[in-house]
Amino acid sequence: MDSSYEAEFAELVAAKGGALRRTAYLMCADWHLAEDLVQIVFVKVHLHWRRIRRQESFDSYLRTTLFHAFLDTRRAKWRRETPAEYLPDLEAPGTEPSDDREVLVAALRRIPPRQRAVLVLRYWEDLSVEETAGLLGCAAGTVKSQAARGLAALRPLLAGTVFESVTAEH
Amino acid sequence: MADLETTAGLESPEDDWARGVFDRVRTGQHEPHWIPDAEAAARLSSRHRTRFRAAGALAAVAVVGLSATAFTTLGGSLGKSGAPTGVGPAAAQSTWTGLDLSKYLEIDGLWKEGTRGSAGTLSPTGLSSISTVLQRLDPGLKHIRTTSGQRPLDITPNPPGTFELELAASGYWAPGGDVSFFPPAGTAYRPTTPFGHVTITATSPRFLPPEQVHRQDTPCGLDSVASTFQVPRATEWSSCVRAHQSDGSDIVVAHSTNLRAGVVTFAARLFPDGSSVSITASTVIGYTPAPVTDPPDPARFVAGPPLDPVPWTDDSLARALAGPTVKGMP
Numbered sequence: 001m002d003s004s005y006e007a008e009f010a011e012l013v014a015a016k017g018g019a020l021r022r023t024a025y026l027m028c029a030d031w032h033l034a035e036d037l038v039q040i041v042f043v044k045v046h047l048h049w050r051r052i053r054r055q056e057s058f059d060s061y062l063r064t065t066l067f068h069a070f071l072d073t074r075r076a077k078w079r080r081e082t083p084a085e086y087l088p089d090l091e092a093p094g095t096e097p098s099d100d101r102e103v104l105v106a107a108l109r110r111i112p113p114r115q116r117a118v119l120v121l122r123y124w125e126d127l128s129v130e131e132t133a134g135l136l137g138c139a140a141g142t143v144k145s146q147a148a149r150g151l152a153a154l155r156p157l158l159a160g161t162v163f164e165s166v167t168a169e170h
Numbered sequence: 171m172a173d174l175e176t177t178a179g180l181e182s183p184e185d186d187w188a189r190g191v192f193d194r195v196r197t198g199q200h201e202p203h204w205i206p207d208a209e210a211a212a213r214l215s216s217r218h219r220t221r222f223r224a225a226g227a228l229a230a231v232a233v234v235g236l237s238a239t240a241f242t243t244l245g246g247s248l249g250k251s252g253a254p255t256g257v258g259p260a261a262a263q264s265t266w267t268g269l270d271l272s273k274y275l276e277i278d279g280l281w282k283e284g285t286r287g288s289a290g291t292l293s294p295t296g297l298s299s300i301s302t303v304l305q306r307l308d309p310g311l312k313h314i315r316t317t318s319g320q321r322p323l324d325i326t327p328n329p330p331g332t333f334e335l336e337l338a339a340s341g342y343w344a345p346g347g348d349v350s351f352f353p354p355a356g357t358a359y360r361p362t363t364p365f366g367h368v369t370i371t372a373t374s375p376r377f378l379p380p381e382q383v384h385r386q387d388t389p390c391g392l393d394s395v396a397s398t399f400q401v402p403r404a405t406e407w408s409s410c411v412r413a414h415q416s417d418g419s420d421i422v423v424a425h426s427t428n429l430r431a432g433v434v435t436f437a438a439r440l441f442p443d444g445s446s447v448s449i450t451a452s453t454v455i456g457y458t459p460a461p462v463t464d465p466p467d468p469a470r471f472v473a474g475p476p477l478d479p480v481p482w483t484d485d486s487l488a489r490a491l492a493g494p495t496v497k498g499m500p
Contacts, residue, residue: 006208006212009208009211009212010208010209012208013206013207013208013211014206014208017204017205017206018204018206021204021206022201025201031201031202031204035204035206038206039206039207039210039211042206042208042211043211045211046211046212099200100194100195101195101201104191104192104194104195119188120192122185122188123185123188123189123191123192124192126189147188148184149317151184151187151188154188154191155187156472158191162194163190163191163194166187166190166191166194
């Protein structure tokens with residue numbers, strides 16, 4: 001890879017790193033793991049830089065790679081991840097998350113990972129049902145049902161928080 | 171099921187609410203400082219590339235060596251005509267060909283590589299045990315279902331140094347075998363139809379052995395009851411019933427005693443080598459609203475209706491684990 005490619009790559013990392021990490025954090029609820037996931041994405045991007053740098057669907061490639069890295073890492077965890085283990089049990093009773101995002105992340109952790117990923121892609125990344133389906137490699141109907149189930153699980157988890165009566169701004 | 175029919179162009183109130191929720195956390199949130207490291211990614215990428223090349227070269231040498239050996243074994247000669255030119259395919263992926271477990275259960279594995287976690291493939295021994303237990307719990311396979319979708323189960327041998335520690339398979343017990351409407355779309359997660367939940371787990375001796383703490387709040391003193399957020403977490407259990415088996419293993423079973431919503435039953439077969447196969451079966455599903463406490467408060471569990479009649483007993487779960495076809499993972 002020549003120096004111009006390296007410069008392009010560095011530019012990409014600087015431009016996309018922060019947003020990818022936020023998306024990763026919503027999926028995995030761990031800033032350090034989120035950084036690892038983003039690093040995995042960038043390693044893969046660098047490996048296939050020649051092939052993918054001109055693709056129009058470059059952002060989609062980044063999200064897809066991040067999603068698969070998230071699922072791979074989840075499978076690899078020492079303790080198999082079950083929704084019960086997403087709970088903030090280790091915090092002392094009465095300890096509340098410090099800001100709105102932490103409240104949302106704590107709730108997302110209690111939703112099965114695929115449903116969580118669908119919610120993040122649909123409502124954080126603002127992807128359409130079809131785009132999400134294409135990214136996840138499944139049918140649009142699956143995305144709809146996963147989103148519906150995820151939202152059905154999320155609603156009660158956010159009851160009594162600032163999100164309960166929130167409305168969309170657009 | 172209006173939510174399920176929502177199209178990209180016709181957003182539902184739930185979609186609007188979800189967008190509002192995520193929009194609220196887009197700005198002004200505290201997050202740790204971080205600078206992505208392009209050079210580190212490039213270095214790691216280069217190492218991958220080098221490793222791929224080396225692996226490719228070694229594989230080519232191995233294939234040529236193997237071909238030459240086979241050729242001479244079959245009476246061929248490596249004379250001037252040179253080595254045979256055929257190059258066999260790379261090792262193919264092996265897929266589980268037994269009962270299509272993913273139709274009934276969500277399968278999840280846990281691996282160890284060296285001292286770290288890693289992804290791997292599934293143990294056929296574990297899948298076989300789970301298959302046996304599943305068919306004993308649900309003869310005719312009319313009730314246990316998963317909503318996670320079918321997939322091929324990869325049983326390609328793991329590379330040296332990678333071990334599968336635990337294989338867990340979980341599904342819903344639906345009286346009519348129908349989970350197509352589950353969970354109900356809408357704002358309430360609480361199901362209005364009775365559902366149970368079953369998890370079958372196989373572990374290897376490499377898995378950290380169940381902690382023999384003999385705590386009152388764990389079944390049979392084992393800290394290995396499977397839990398999901400849909401199943402109430404009991405803190406009081408019946409006395410443990412233990413049955414010694416002819417192969418030296420023990421089957422233990424206990425059930426919850428402090429859940430108002432239903433009953434969770436735990437049964438495990440503990441093999442002398444430290445491996446195990448266990449079942450955690452709940453007659454009810456629901457959720458625990460936030461904030462969640464530790465230890466859990468079963469009274470706060472919001473439950474759907476329980477299964478009635480209960481399709482298993484302590485004894486039937488114990489019997490499902492008996493016999494030589496149920497084995498822990500190596």
